[in-house]
Amino acid sequence: MAIVELKNINKDYYLGTTVVHALKNINLTIEKGSFSAIVGPSGSGKTTLLNIIGCIDKSNSGSVQIHGNQIDSLTDNQLTELRLFNIGFIFQSFHLIPVLNVLENIEFPLLLMNKYSKKEIRMKALDMMEAVQITDQKNHRPPELSGGQRQRVAIARALVTNPEIVLADEPTANLDSETGSVILTLMKNLNKTRKTTFLFSTHDPEILKYADSSITIRDGQIDAN
Amino acid sequence: MPIELKIAWRNLFRHKGKSLVIGLILCLGTFIMTIGNGVINGLNTGLQENIVNNFSGDLVLVSDKQIEKTVLASMTGHTLKPITNYSELKPKILTISSIDKILPAGAGYVWVLNENGNPLDQYLLGVDIESYSKFFNNNLIIEKGSLLKKDQRGVLVSTRMRDWYFDFTDSWTVPINTPFDITTAPEKVQKNGTSLQIKNSIVYMGLSSKNASLDILTDVIGIVKFKELNSILGFYCIVDMSSFRECMGYFESSNNTVYISKKNKNLMTSDLESIDTLFNDSFETINESTTEIKNDLTKIKNIAPSPLTEELGTYNIIFVKLKKDLNLHKTITKINTLLKEKKIPLQAISWNEAIGMFGQIAMLMKGALFLFVLFIFIVAIIIIMNTLSMATMERIPEIGMMRAIGTKKRFIQTMFLAETGLLSFVFGGLGILIGSITIIGCRLLNLSTTHEMLQILYGGDTFSPSLDLISVSLCVLQLGLIVCLSSIYPIYLARKISPLDSVLRS
Numbered sequence A: 001m002a003i004v005e006l007k008n009i010n011k012d013y014y015l016g017t018t019v020v021h022a023l024k025n026i027n028l029t030i031e032k033g034s035f036s037a038i039v040g041p042s043g044s045g046k047t048t049l050l051n052i053i054g055c056i057d058k059s060n061s062g063s064v065q066i067h068g069n070q071i072d073s074l075t076d077n078q079l080t081e082l083r084l085f086n087i088g089f090i091f092q093s094f095h096l097i098p099v100l101n102v103l104e105n106i107e108f109p110l111l112l113m114n115k116y117s118k119k120e121i122r123m124k125a126l127d128m129m130e131a132v133q134i135t136d137q138k139n140h141r142p143p144e145l146s147g148g149q150r151q152r153v154a155i156a157r158a159l160v161t162n163p164e165i166v167l168a169d170e171p172t173a174n175l176d177s178e179t180g181s182v183i184l185t186l187m188k189n190l191n192k193t194r195k196t197t198f199l200f201s202t203h204d205p206e207i208l209k210y211a212d213s214s215i216t217i218r219d220g221q222i223d224a225n
Numbered sequence B: 001m002p003i004e005l006k007i008a009w010r011n012l013f014r015h016k017g018k019s020l021v022i023g024l025i026l027c028l029g030t031f032i033m034t035i036g037n038g039v040i041n042g043l044n045t046g047l048q049e050n051i052v053n054n055f056s057g058d059l060v061l062v063s064d065k066q067i068e069k070t071v072l073a074s075m076t077g078h079t080l081k082p083i084t085n086y087s088e089l090k091p092k093i094l095t096i097s098s099i100d101k102i103l104p105a106g107a108g109y110v111w112v113l114n115e116n117g118n119p120l121d122q123y124l125l126g127v128d129i130e131s132y133s134k135f136f137n138n139n140l141i142i143e144k145g146s147l148l149k150k151d152q153r154g155v156l157v158s159t160r161m162r163d164w165y166f167d168f169t170d171s172w173t174v175p176i177n178t179p180f181d182i183t184t185a186p187e188k189v190q191k192n193g194t195s196l197q198i199k200n201s202i203v204y205m206g207l208s209s210k211n212a213s214l215d216i217l218t219d220v221i222g223i224v225k226f227k228e229l230n231s232i233l234g235f236y237c238i239v240d241m242s243s244f245r246e247c248m249g250y251f252e253s254s255n256n257t258v259y260i261s262k263k264n265k266n267l268m269t270s271d272l273e274s275i276d277t278l279f280n281d282s283f284e285t286i287n288e289s290t291t292e293i294k295n296d297l298t299k300i301k302n303i304a305p306s307p308l309t310e311e312l313g314t315y316n317i318i319f320v321k322l323k324k325d326l327n328l329h330k331t332i333t334k335i336n337t338l339l340k341e342k343k344i345p346l347q348a349i350s351w352n353e354a355i356g357m358f359g360q361i362a363m364l365m366k367g368a369l370f371l372f373v374l375f376i377f378i379v380a381i382i383i384i385m386n387t388l389s390m391a392t393m394e395r396i397p398e399i400g401m402m403r404a405i406g407t408k409k410r411f412i413q414t415m416f417l418a419e420t421g422l423l424s425f426v427f428g429g430l431g432i433l434i435g436s437i438t439i440i441g442c443r444l445l446n447l448s449t450t451h452e453m454l455q456i457l458y459g460g461d462t463f464s465p466s467l468d469l470i471s472v473s474l475c476v477l478q479l480g481l482i483v484c485l486s487s488i489y490p491i492y493l494a495r496k497i498s499p500l501d502s503v504l505r506s
């Protein structure tokens, strides 16, 4: 089953008089449960593509379907809910809420969902903490954590809502290669055990090894192989 | 605690510096605004109390033909239309249930003639001093001499006017039959030494009817001071009613006789007639019909003035004290309708309208204070808005991330409002508290002044700013407005932050 379906996506950036065609006629389907990587040289359009899939940016033309929802016609609030319920984000620079501790950060999206009781929220968060092995740091705030630990928290936060797909734009770029491998292993395990769909970008061949399939993008176009 | 509040609360501590800056501005701003409100409030209640109790009553009744309403402080010299049948009106007026007591009087604008030819202008109040003192709870403090006795003619000169006469004529006013001891006189008087003239009578010229202004020479019986606001109310000297009527031409108006008391003092050396002709031209502009008065005149002439029959004479103003706890403006409207219904040819004017100029000065002061408060208000808003906007810009990636992972704009807005709300609650509350304590402190200090402008600002002789429930609520309201107005732009900025900002900046 396709979680993401992109059809004829074009994205242009206008820099003064010059137009940058960041994405050209992209057609792409992401299957449920997959663990895929987007690869390509710098400036090829990886981030742009992930942003469009993550519903935080809009294409100039073409259609985007996330979990069966046509996103073009959605309002800002509807898009926000779509992201909250269906998409998990892992950022290159971790992006945790600095004033909340580990547990609170992981609970945060569950609170926004307004769907679970306090008890359920606490249970889910503790469970997720366990899964990313950050339980010992439960009460620490992000500035007190290492990069690898922060990314674990970020992963837990992305997965705690049980989203259809988790998007990660270069999740290991700010980590040393060893920690990067650990993080990828962790993601891969979660993909297996929880059947969460992952789509991440990288230009590190070491990281690419973990992916089941890869999408190569060059100059805003997907390479045929 | 809702998560928005939790984040907002912790953010305040995370950005301690900024919180403190905004907090202190809020604190200072509300402090100044509280003081400002307190002073305005004190001015209002003080002025009202002191003027109503000492000088004007709650309202005055004047002839319904009177057009100008500033009847107690007219600068133009138009005198009040006479009330010729007070004795008939009195019982009718007293049937109005909201009225507690009344006092008939004469108020007018007069010139003080002196030998160097330049007349000084001032106000004269004609009353039966006994009833007057009773009506206004002994509002006069005797400095020298005494109050007028029953049927005695003469003037009670206010200390303010005594000083004024001295400044312009170099003569020092002393009550008749009172020994003058120069060592007790103010320094400026003592300096004058041998050239000092002692004066114990004054020539007033009423600016009243055409060709009917009479000069009266009155003995100074006492030097008096108003209990409160003397530097303002002291523009008035007080004479007996008969002298007032003569001065205003309410008697023998066709006949330019000059009343001079038997003991004509030698200081009036110049020929009064010639002074008259000197000013005659300028009097012609003052046009007053006196036909109604003439009828009255014959009555009066046959009856010797006694407190009872005194009321048969002509007055031009009636001071009114209302029964307690009535809304002034509603009552005035009611009284005016009743006056019309009962066909009483009078109109009611509120005390603050009647005192005109003084009230206007107070209004100006209030306006200035208000502008000052407004200025502080705006400055506070601008500084806070600026600081908050900068803080918002710094948090763009963080807020962008929150938006990306599913936070709605409303959440962001609540979070920002909560931050400023919490700050203002703590620091603004502190400002109001310190302000209130300062106000209480000021009252305890009992600062008093004789300065005219300060007396108006104080609303009396002592500085007594005050806060009631309304003005405290006003402070809280102003604080709330500051918070809202200064948050609008930063919140607008924060709402505009898009989820994309989370990645663009990272």
Ligand SMILES: Nc1ncnc2c1ncn2[C@@H]1O[C@H](COP(=O)(O)OP(=O)(O)OP(=O)(O)O)[C@@H](O)[C@H]1O
Pocket: A013, A014, A015, A020, A021, A022, A040, A041, A042, A043, A044, A045, A046, A047, A048, A049, A203
């Ligand atoms: N906000 C923007 N304004 C203008 N041009 C942009 C903007 N964002 C991206 N681009 C351009 O679009 C193209 C694709 O950029 P994108 O960031 O998607 O590449 P990328 O593959 O993620 O690169 P990198 O590996 O360096 O992160 C680039 O040519 C880039 O210059």
Ligand SMILES: [Mg+2]
Pocket: A046, A047, A048, A169
């Ligand atoms: Mg990129």
